[in-house]
Amino acid sequence: MANNVLLNSIDHKDVKVITERSPKYGDNLWYSLTFPAEFRSAQAYYPIFFNKDPNTGQFFAVAMFGFQDQENLFLQNGKWDAAYIPLTVARQPFLIGKQTVNEDGQQKEQRVLHIDMDHPRVNLEHGEALFLEFGSNTPYLDAIADMLEAIHHGIVDSKTFIDLLLEHELLEPFTLDLELNDASKHQMSGFYTICEEKLNELDAQTLASLHARGYLQAIYMAIASQSNIRGLLNRKNQQLGL
Amino acid sequence: MQKPLKKIVIVGGGSAGWLSAGIIAAEHAADQDLTSQNNLEVTLIESADVPTIGVGEGTWPSMRTTLKKMGISETEFLLACDASFKQGSKFTNWHTNTNEYYYHPYTLPHGFNETNLAPFWQAYRDQISFADAVCTQSHLGERDLAPKQISTAEYDFNANYGYHLDAGKFATLLKNHCIQKLGVKHIVDHVTKVNSAENGDIDSISSKSHGDISGDLFIDCTGTSSLLLGKHFGIPFVSQKHVLFNDSALAVHVPHQSPDSPIGSFTCATAQSAGWIWDIALPSRRGVGYAYSSAYISDESAEQELRAYIAPIMGDKEAHNIAIRKISFDPGHREKFWHKNCVAIGLSAGFIEPLEATALALIELSAKMVSEQLPANRLAMDIVAKRFNSKFLHRWQNIVDFLKLHYVLSKRSDSDYWRDISDNSQLPESLQEQLTLWKTQAPYYYDATHTEEMFPSASYQYILYGMGFVTEEPRKKRLDLTKRAERLFNDNAKHTKHLLATLPTNRDLLNKIKQFGLPKI
Numbered sequence: 124m125a126n127n128v129l130l131n132s133i134d135h136k137d138v139k140v141i142t143e144r145s146p147k148y149g150d151n152l153w154y155s156l157t158f159p160a161e162f163r164s165a166q167a168y169y170p171i172f173f174n175k176d177p178n179t180g181q182f183f184a185v186a187m188f189g190f191q192d193q194e195n196l197f198l199q200n201g202k203w204d205a206a207y208i209p210l211t212v213a214r215q216p217f218l219i220g221k222q223t224v225n226e227d228g229q230q231k232e233q234r235v236l237h238i239d240m241d242h243p244r245v246n247l248e249h250g251e252a253l254f255l256e257f258g259s260n261t262p263y264l265d266a267i268a269d270m271l272e273a274i275h276h277g278i279v280d281s282k283t284f285i286d287l288l289l290e291h292e293l294l295e296p297f298t299l300d301l302e303l304n305d306a307s308k309h310q311m312s313g314f315y316t317i318c319e320e321k322l323n324e325l326d327a328q329t330l331a332s333l334h335a336r337g338y339l340q341a342i343y344m345a346i347a348s349q350s351n352i353r354g355l356l357n358r359k360n361q362q363l364g365l
Numbered sequence: 366m367q368k369p370l371k372k373i374v375i376v377g378g379g380s381a382g383w384l385s386a387g388i389i390a391a392e393h394a395a396d397q398d399l400t401s402q403n404n405l406e407v408t409l410i411e412s413a414d415v416p417t418i419g420v421g422e423g424t425w426p427s428m429r430t431t432l433k434k435m436g437i438s439e440t441e442f443l444l445a446c447d448a449s450f451k452q453g454s455k456f457t458n459w460h461t462n463t464n465e466y467y468y469h470p471y472t473l474p475h476g477f478n479e480t481n482l483a484p485f486w487q488a489y490r491d492q493i494s495f496a497d498a499v500c501t502q503s504h505l506g507e508r509d510l511a512p513k514q515i516s517t518a519e520y521d522f523n524a525n526y527g528y529h530l531d532a533g534k535f536a537t538l539l540k541n542h543c544i545q546k547l548g549v550k551h552i553v554d555h556v557t558k559v560n561s562a563e564n565g566d567i568d569s570i571s572s573k574s575h576g577d578i579s580g581d582l583f584i585d586c587t588g589t590s591s592l593l594l595g596k597h598f599g600i601p602f603v604s605q606k607h608v609l610f611n612d613s614a615l616a617v618h619v620p621h622q623s624p625d626s627p628i629g630s631f632t633c634a635t636a637q638s639a640g641w642i643w644d645i646a647l648p649s650r651r652g653v654g655y656a657y658s659s660a661y662i663s664d665e666s667a668e669q670e671l672r673a674y675i676a677p678i679m680g681d682k683e684a685h686n687i688a689i690r691k692i693s694f695d696p697g698h699r700e701k702f703w704h705k706n707c708v709a710i711g712l713s714a715g716f717i718e719p720l721e722a723t724a725l726a727l728i729e730l731s732a733k734m735v736s737e738q739l740p741a742n743r744l745a746m747d748i749v750a751k752r753f754n755s756k757f758l759h760r761w762q763n764i765v766d767f768l769k770l771h772y773v774l775s776k777r778s779d780s781d782y783w784r785d786i787s788d789n790s791q792l793p794e795s796l797q798e799q800l801t802l803w804k805t806q807a808p809y810y811y812d813a814t815h816t817e818e819m820f821p822s823a824s825y826q827y828i829l830y831g832m833g834f835v836t837e838e839p840r841k842k843r844l845d846l847t848k849r850a851e852r853l854f855n856d857n858a859k860h861t862k863h864l865l866a867t868l869p870t871n872r873d874l875l876n877k878i879k880q881f882g883l884p885k886i
Contacts, residue, residue: 175516175884176516177514177515177516178515179515179516179877179880179881180514180515180516180517180877180881180882180883180884181881181884182884289884289885289886292886294886295886296886315886
């Protein structure tokens with residue numbers, strides 16, 4: 124169970140965070156949540172698909188790391204073998220919390236930094252420190268704070284993006300048929316991708332409105348990212364020694 | 366050149382009128398090409414001062430297709446009609462009156478299209494009920510589980526389902542959709558007169574303040590008054606009261622015990638001394654009613670039985686005081702349904718107790734056939750009408766037989782009603798024959814004599830074996846299918862376990878739908 128607490132420089136002055144990448148730190152992820160603002164970075168390494176949250180039925184975009192549950196084909200000897208790690212993974216063990224503050228007599232909601240103290244990365248000996256000697260943030264913690272801010276805005280934006288995809292019927296389910304080097308066949312289903320047929324039928328006005336929000340680029344980034352399936356397959360063959 | 370059929374006039378609103386309007390207008394794109402020669406005009410005239418009967422709160426799975434075709438969002442429908450999921454019916458006290466029950470689920474027995482499991486179940490009949498052995502859905506019913514998840518797309522399912530709904534709200538939703546999206550013309554006025562053409566067709570109907578409204582085809586959705594087919598054309602009524610005794614109903618709306626009480630997804634049909642009580646759970650209330658035979662019980666005694674039924678739900682005092690609505694009906698149907706240029710859909714065509722929720726299903730089937738077989742001109746109409754009549758006469762006979770089947774296998778002898786209604790000598794001949802045959806062979810494909818039968822042979826299996834009917838074990842065959850049957854039984858058990866672990870309760874899912882809506886894909 125997560126033990127999320129508000130981060131502060133007094134209680135947590137000696138806390139360190141291990142940044143090594145390994146299954147024991149929860150990095151054995153099949154996929155992680157992503158959003159249009161990081162599609163450009165993510166599509167360089169990972170296929171980007173869409174998936175439904177089983178608890179809400181709402182769609183979100185994901186960067187794929189493997190073909191099945193708990194399979195991350197980028198993990199190798201304590202390293203993540205790609206130059207870009209999606210922010211929703213990189214931010215661990217931190218998360219965004221909400222705090223109500225009283226500002227000039229008005230109740231306002233403010234985003235604050237939380238940390239999961241039960242996360243296996245959290246300890247007092249190894250890894251990155253969070254605070255400098257006199258209580259100011261380390262560059263590491265500043266970078267984390269920036270990440271969480273980017274995630275927050277990215278997820279808000281993602282909802283608008285996906286609502287538009289659904290409105291224009293631009294998502295379609297697909298089944299991925301895979302054949303490994305030993306000729307064994309596998310299937311992956313339950314994910315969704317951009318329907319190129321519908322995309323090609325969009326009128327100029329719709330295209331212009333998607334473009335104005337930067338979503339046209341995101342759509343093509345998602346389509347281009349599919350070429351990374353080949354790379355994932357190569358990693359899978361390699362891992363199995365095929 | 367025959368004059369093309371261009372104008373349909375539907376007389377009467379309610380579920381029948383608006384469903385018919387929606388089904389026809391959606392298929393024929395009545396909202397488009399208003400200037401085109403081929404355009405079909407659909408007009409619905411309803412009176413402001415005629416209340417709809419407002420029963421018929423259960424649908425078949427076919428309603429999913431019907432709504433989808435009309436372009437209605439399932440989320441919108443569920444929320445607007447106070448609707449929940451219906452997965453079939455649960456019958457209590459029909460067989461021996463010892464609190465026993467059985468299920469008639471909407472899902473076919475596992476592997477039904479390749480293997481008939483009924484003969485193989487006979488060996489296990491004392492260990493597991495037929496529905497439990499061949500289908501997942503009775504297990505879901507016992508736990509009030511939903512037939513799908515929040516991530517399942519609109520109209521898709523994990524287990525086949527229709528709906529329980531508020532009939533009044535349903536008619537309103539359909540009306541708005543028909544007018545706003547499907548181009549149906551709406552006239553609120555009172556019909557005063559039916560005007561004949563030279564050939565005996567209906568030429569037009571006169572209204573109080575909209576003058577004469579002419580049309581090429583008139584659809585009679587005027588309810589039990591059957592204004593066009595019954596009153597104007599005098600098509601005789603065929604009573605089925607001698608087979609199905611129930612001719613009265615008492616209906617009441619009952620609040621849930623608590624706001625988070627489970628919402629059952631089976632219509633509960635509990636047998637009483639002279640009929641049965643339906644119990645339908647909607648998100649915000651339950652609809653309960655007693656269908657009975659006035660020849661066997663007085664209205665007062667029937668009312669007492671109904672109040673006794675709802676007392677545990679709402680408390681003695683409230684159950685004693687709540688207002689109950691009485692409906693009287695003659696069970697049966699018209700001798701034919703399509704006469705000249707007039708076709709009756711809904712109660713104007715016939716009415717029977719709501720035991721298997723056939724009312725809305727018949728409306729869908731009728732409107733679908735009218736729409737898909739819509740005659741291009743008057744010459745073609747007589748041929749389509751002939752086919753329509755033979756098809757729906759067969760369907761009515763089917764319904765009568767199938768409903769009767771629920772009664773004839775009863776072992777109850779605690780009242781004259783049950784002794785008389787289960788009397789074998791009073792059976793329709795068609796049912797008599799089937800029952801003889803089923804003693805030595807289980808119902809399967811050969812029992813369907815027409816395409817699109819009202820009830821698949823699976824439904825007969827659920828009722829027969831739910832009511833303790835015995836089909837002799839089949840003789841040994843060269844090709845032994847026992848192994849395959851065992852595999853299907855095991856698959857079903859496995860699949861059941863999986864669904865029990867993954868499906869939410871009806872109440873949970875409906876709450877989530879309120880919050881997030883169902884995904885479109």
